[in-house]
Amino acid sequence: MTDKRRGEFSEFATARRAHYRRLAYALCGDWHGADDIVQNAFARLYVAWPRVRRSGAEDAYVRRAITRAAIDESRRPWRRERSGLDGFDHPAGTGVDPGDRHDLVTALLRLPEMQRRAVVLRHWLGLSVAETARDLRISEGTVKSHTSRALERLHHLMTEEGTPR
Amino acid sequence: MSTKMNPTEFHERLDSALREADDPTLGTTVDADIRLGRRLLRRRQGAAVLGAVSVVAAAALAVGAVASTGGTTGGPTVAAAPTSEAELLAACRDGNQSDRATEAMFGGGDPTIKVENHSEYQTVLALEAADGRHWAWCSIQSGRAEFPSYMEVYDAGGTTRNSMYSSGAICRVPSECHRFSVAVVDRRPAEVAAVEFRTADGVRTTVESVDGYIVLNHVGTTPEDTALTPEGLPVDFAPIERITFLDANGTPIAAEAQDGSGAGPDGEWIAGLPSITEFPALRGGQSVH
Numbered sequence: 001m002t003d004k005r006r007g008e009f010s011e012f013a014t015a016r017r018a019h020y021r022r023l024a025y026a027l028c029g030d031w032h033g034a035d036d037i038v039q040n041a042f043a044r045l046y047v048a049w050p051r052v053r054r055s056g057a058e059d060a061y062v063r064r065a066i067t068r069a070a071i072d073e074s075r076r077p078w079r080r081e082r083s084g085l086d087g088f089d090h091p092a093g094t095g096v097d098p099g100d101r102h103d104l105v106t107a108l109l110r111l112p113e114m115q116r117r118a119v120v121l122r123h124w125l126g127l128s129v130a131e132t133a134r135d136l137r138i139s140e141g142t143v144k145s146h147t148s149r150a151l152e153r154l155h156h157l158m159t160e161e162g163t164p165r
Numbered sequence: 166m167s168t169k170m171n172p173t174e175f176h177e178r179l180d181s182a183l184r185e186a187d188d189p190t191l192g193t194t195v196d197a198d199i200r201l202g203r204r205l206l207r208r209r210q211g212a213a214v215l216g217a218v219s220v221v222a223a224a225a226l227a228v229g230a231v232a233s234t235g236g237t238t239g240g241p242t243v244a245a246a247p248t249s250e251a252e253l254l255a256a257c258r259d260g261n262q263s264d265r266a267t268e269a270m271f272g273g274g275d276p277t278i279k280v281e282n283h284s285e286y287q288t289v290l291a292l293e294a295a296d297g298r299h300w301a302w303c304s305i306q307s308g309r310a311e312f313p314s315y316m317e318v319y320d321a322g323g324t325t326r327n328s329m330y331s332s333g334a335i336c337r338v339p340s341e342c343h344r345f346s347v348a349v350v351d352r353r354p355a356e357v358a359a360v361e362f363r364t365a366d367g368v369r370t371t372v373e374s375v376d377g378y379i380v381l382n383h384v385g386t387t388p389e390d391t392a393l394t395p396e397g398l399p400v401d402f403a404p405i406e407r408i409t410f411l412d413a414n415g416t417p418i419a420a421e422a423q424d425g426s427g428a429g430p431d432g433e434w435i436a437g438l439p440s441i442t443e444f445p446a447l448r449g450g451q452s453v454h
Contacts, residue, residue, distance in 0.1 A: 006199060013195040022183040031186075039198055040261075046202025102182035104175075123172045124179050151169040158170070 005049050012058055013042050024066050026120045029109040041065035063125070064135050067117055107157040111150050118143050119150035204259060247305065250278060253290060257303035260314035266453045269299045269318050276301070280375045282382035286335050286346045291378040297321060299453065300378075302350035304331065320449035326442040327450065332404035335384065347404035349381040352447040356412060363407040371411070377447060410441055419443050
């Protein structure tokens with residue numbers, strides 16, 4: 001039983017992990033944070049595997065776990081280390097290097113949380129309005145307004161910062 | 166002229182950005198997912214047993230309260246957060262850290278809880294491994310159903326001039342949040358008998374050293390008119406404004422301003438006192454991963 005679970009789970013996780021890692025990164029803007037989120041989501045999937053597998057809802061389960069975990073993660077306290085060497089270095093975040101972020105990812109992170117999630121699910125993952133609404137537990141009308149505002153705001157952010165379009 | 170980004174353009178640009186930025190050699194593995202999943206399964210099975218024990222303990226507490234006040238009604242029974250030594254150690258052992266870190270702390274037997282400090286948000290522990298070679302900071306968050314605990318494990322043999330804190334907003338809507346949690350677990354030389362922390366809410370908290378271990382676990386409130394970042398923390402937030410090391414008589418022996426309000430090029434020096442780096446932390450510079 002355990003071997004069967006492990007085999008099926010490994011096959012799914014190996015095939016889909018990179019994709020979901022990028023989703024997590026798009027939502028949180030930090031690869032280390034994305035790795036934590038994805039690992040937690042897949043670990044939860046492993047626990048729920050028999051039930052989720054039977055219903056054929058593996059992708060929906062991981063996607064929702066990541067989308068919701070990204071919110072939890074943003075609320076989680078973080079550790080910061082102050083350097084005591086030769087003066088003072090301002091504390092650095094945990095693995096975030098804004099210089100490594102693409103302009104569009106940086107702009108995404110400046111959106112309100114729900115707009116960011118809505119636009120990524122709807123227009124990067126390609127979910128329908130109804131699917132996006134279900135994942136985010138909001139109405140279809142709210143999905144439409146969030147995605148519309150997000151695209152408008154992204155346009156302004158990318159233009160005002162001089163990024164070629 | 167359009168005032169919105171085209172959805173197709175958004176998809177293509179984000180797709181390209183994510184592919185460019187991704188480094189598939191980094192990140193965790195499917196095997197690590199499975200190990201974590203199995204640990205979570207074990208903990209859920211254990212939690213079912215602990216849950217039953219907690220209900221009994223809470224019911225006993227309710228009976229005691231009624232008896233002592235002469236009351237006539239009992240309130241609802243609420244399962245208690247882990248408080249016994251065995252429960253706390255189990256939560257730390259099963260935390261969301263690497264197997265290597267867990268092994269360093271539990272491989273030689275149960276570690277000793279040197280200090281425990283509870284707040285409404287979390288329990289923070291300083292643990293010392295049975296063989297004395299490592300010590301750990303363990304946090305157990307109260308409101309999280311999944312992965313509520315975590316250990317940061319250090320080599321006890323080294324020293325570092327760095328100091329560490331953990332802080333974050335603790336409200337459900339970070340952008341409207343004015344409550345924060347800040348914690349420190351540290352180990353300093355014997356000359357440091359106590360440490361006074363002044364936190365961002367202006368509160369001064371003095372914690373005694375226990376065999377060198379110092380634990381702060383504070384929940385505070387920032388003014389309502391403070392500007393917040395999207396993460397729910399005040400702009401330019403310094404959760405700890407000042408740290409003062411005290412000797413056994415309560416006399417300051419070192420201090421540091423962490424909010425830039427002191428002297429010197431970075432505003433961290435306190436007049437008349439040496440830096441806290443004169444009493445370096447008793448741990449290696451890197452935690453065990």
